[in-house]
Amino acid sequence: MLENKGKMLEYAGAKDARLKCRFFGDENAESAVIYWHGLEDHGEWFCDVASNLAARGFAVYLPDRRGAGLNSADRGDCRHYQTLVDDLVRFIDLIHERHKFIHLAGFSWGGKFALYFAIRRQFMIDSLVLISPALAEKAGIGAFTKFRIALSLMLGRNRYYRTRLKPETCTRDPEALAYIERDPLRLTVVTARFVFNSHQMDRHLAENADGLRVPVKILLAGNDAGVDNVSGLEMAGRFHSRKMEIAEYPGAAHCMFFEEPGKFADDLAAWIGGKWRAPVIPRRILIAGAGAVGSLVGGLLAKAGHEVTLLAREAHAEPINRRGLVMGLYTVKRTVTNIKAATSVEGAGPQDIVIVTAKSYDTASIVEEIAPVCGAETVVVSLQNGIGNEAALAQALPTSKIAGGAILGYFSMPEPGTCLHWHDRGGIMVAPFERMTMEDAASLRETLSDSGLIVRAHENCEAVKWSKLLLNVSFNALSALTSMPVEIILTHKELFALNRVLFGECVSVMEKLRIPAIDLPGYNVVARVKAARKHTRRRRKVGTSELGGMSSMWQDVRKGKGRTEIDFINGAVVRRGKECGVPTPANAHVARLVNQLASGEVPVNTFAKNLALVYRVKLSP
Numbered sequence: 001m002l003e004n005k006g007k008m009l010e011y012a013g014a015k016d017a018r019l020k021c022r023f024f025g026d027e028n029a030e031s032a033v034i035y036w037h038g039l040e041d042h043g044e045w046f047c048d049v050a051s052n053l054a055a056r057g058f059a060v061y062l063p064d065r066r067g068a069g070l071n072s073a074d075r076g077d078c079r080h081y082q083t084l085v086d087d088l089v090r091f092i093d094l095i096h097e098r099h100k101f102i103h104l105a106g107f108s109w110g111g112k113f114a115l116y117f118a119i120r121r122q123f124m125i126d127s128l129v130l131i132s133p134a135l136a137e138k139a140g141i142g143a144f145t146k147f148r149i150a151l152s153l154m155l156g157r158n159r160y161y162r163t164r165l166k167p168e169t170c171t172r173d174p175e176a177l178a179y180i181e182r183d184p185l186r187l188t189v190v191t192a193r194f195v196f197n198s199h200q201m202d203r204h205l206a207e208n209a210d211g212l213r214v215p216v217k218i219l220l221a222g223n224d225a226g227v228d229n230v231s232g233l234e235m236a237g238r239f240h241s242r243k244m245e246i247a248e249y250p251g252a253a254h255c256m257f258f259e260e261p262g263k264f265a266d267d268l269a270a271w272i273g274g275k276w277r278a279p280v281i282p283r284r285i286l287i288a289g290a291g292a293v294g295s296l297v298g299g300l301l302a303k304a305g306h307e308v309t310l311l312a313r314e315a316h317a318e319p320i321n322r323r324g325l326v327m328g329l330y331t332v333k334r335t336v337t338n339i340k341a342a343t344s345v346e347g348a349g350p351q352d353i354v355i356v357t358a359k360s361y362d363t364a365s366i367v368e369e370i371a372p373v374c375g376a377e378t379v380v381v382s383l384q385n386g387i388g389n390e391a392a393l394a395q396a397l398p399t400s401k402i403a404g405g406a407i408l409g410y411f412s413m414p415e416p417g418t419c420l421h422w423h424d425r426g427g428i429m430v431a432p433f434e435r436m437t438m439e440d441a442a443s444l445r446e447t448l449s450d451s452g453l454i455v456r457a458h459e460n461c462e463a464v465k466w467s468k469l470l471l472n473v474s475f476n477a478l479s480a481l482t483s484m485p486v487e488i489i490l491t492h493k494e495l496f497a498l499n500r501v502l503f504g505e506c507v508s509v510m511e512k513l514r515i516p517a518i519d520l521p522g523y524n525v526v527a528r529v530k531a532a533r534k535h536t537r538r539r540r541k542v543g544t545s546e547l548g549g550m551s552s553m554w555q556d557v558r559k560g561k562g563r564t565e566i567d568f569i570n571g572a573v574v575r576r577g578k579e580c581g582v583p584t585p586a587n588a589h590v591a592r593l594v595n596q597l598a599s600g601e602v603p604v605n606t607f608a609k610n611l612a613l614v615y616r617v618k619l620s621p
Helices: 043-055 081-095 110-119 141-152 174-182 191-213 229-234 261-275 292-304 316-322 362-371 389-396 436-449 461-473 475-483 493-514 527-533 552-558 570-580 586-599
Strands: 007-012 018-024 029-038 060-065 101-105 127-131 161-162 190-191 216-221 244-249 284-288 307-311 326-327 333-338 338-342 353-358 379-382 401-408 418-421 427-434 455-457
Touching: 007 081, 018 043, 018 081, 029 043, 029 081, 029 110, 029 261, 043 060, 043 174, 043 261, 060 081, 060 127, 060 436, 081 110, 081 191, 101 110, 101 261, 110 127, 110 191, 127 261, 141 161, 141 191, 174 552, 190 191, 190 333, 191 229, 216 229, 216 261, 229 244, 244 261, 284 362, 292 307, 292 326, 292 333, 292 353, 292 418, 292 436, 307 316, 307 362, 307 389, 316 338, 353 362, 362 389, 379 389, 379 436, 389 427, 401 418, 401 436, 401 461, 461 475, 461 493, 461 527, 461 570, 475 493, 475 586, 493 527, 493 570, 493 586, 552 586, 570 586
Parallel strands: 029 060, 029 101, 101 127, 127 216, 216 244, 284 307, 284 353, 307 338, 326 418, 353 379, 379 401, 427 455
Antiparallel strands: 007 018, 018 060, 161 190, 326 333, 401 427
16 A cells, blocks of 8 residues: 655745645646645545556646645645635646646545635636545534634634544545554644635635536545535536536445545546546637627637637737737636637628627627627627617617626736736626527526636626626726725725715615616625615725726726726716616716716826815715
8 A cells, every 4th residue: 555655746836835746657648637635634645546547647746735744834724725726726837738638636625625726717627526525514613613713713813623534434444544543644633724714615615616617527435424425416416517427436435545446546547538528519709899808708718619709909919810819817827829819700700609898888889890790599798897788789780689798807908919817706697688588598608607707697687787887886987086996995985985875876776777786706796785775884905806906997098098988887877867866976976077087188197196086076875
């Protein structure tokens, strides 16, 4: 047992931490497996399986999690689970050019983490393997222990707590049991902070399990004393994977690779050897108005295997056609070469899907350009900000299926041929608008999910568009006027007061029009609306997913475009408010100021230098 412990490697994780990893096989093998271990174990436990897989031609990497195994610093601790994500991102970035396919396998607690990673970073892996995944535990943490952990964190005391897995629940194999009991690297305590971070991951998975799109293989131990397989399978039933296989080892304990190593290695080898493949059915997709948002969505869909054309300006199209689209995805850079960019639709032919991401003020002109490629079976979906775009598309394209949608995230285009997506929070929501059924919307969701973004479908288009509008009215204009990112606006007393009133006016208009607010991917809009009704929205610190965000309206002003989407956002609230008798003085005020700024009537820094001009408006009670 464990005769071959592999080659020892060291790599730089997040914040340049030096982390250890065992390696087996050929460094240039076509397929690589990254094994992420559980809470108490470490990479060495998997060495026999790794050696077996290496003999079959696979490259196998066994990195030890920071604070575990061979990584002795801060044992049992984790400042934030995002740090573990960044560690794995850095590791994959080191090896991805050597291997054509990368498969992530996670065991026990590592299975939970691997699932979280696969949902947040789907573009980095080709398939996922979950081995006895701890998606639900049979015996969770007791109420008293939870209280002690919460108190510890509140008092700034990051205390240690014993792990709950006993060696005899891991395996019934005598040799393996003896190895576990004498293993000096086995982790038996974790910090309160680690437990809290694990709980945060549980919450994310409960909300976003349907965000998994990559093929997944689930291996369950039939005699698992620690993991609740039934509840875990209930979560798996929500996966949106292109392909999913589930296998159970009826008599196996938690560490099934100790129980039935031969069969386990055979099953794993069959999966990573080709059974994982679930080819994407290529759709012809046109991105109309490919700026930062459109290029990012189009690039991800092209990477997944779709036939994508970006309708863009020549300055952006030329470098894409010459060397590919460069996408900055959080901390990772990828270049997509199987994508076309054009300045017109001439020769493009009929499209299956047209995704409109042009600015709202360009809708009238863009619809004339795309009309020749839009037929009766073409789905045209607007992911634009603001109100009214879907109606304009439906009128100008009288036979096509029209959908509305919202995309959430921070996007930018620092230079032609390049697009950036700053944070992994957010996703896409779509809804049928005209000549389109929910079945059509579900099919659209299937295709857009190939992007690796979290995509959901809803039956009420107005609810989708106005719920996104709620987020836009309270931030976009203030960012454009003050040149401040979200984290400053939300902590500035006067600006936040104005932010709250802008939001509240929009809520009042929605209520009068009987348009419901709904949650959008990554954003709990309903809770914000409830807080607005009770006047309990408070200034707050923001999370890392919100840092540095500047609105596209601010970018339009800075680029001197002469116009913005303000009339389709805050201006739309004012117009609809007048129609239904709801006063909207704050929205009218910021809309007027932004139009002054965009038109050049006042210098670009006028309001940034004198914030009182922005927030001195008679606010609604």
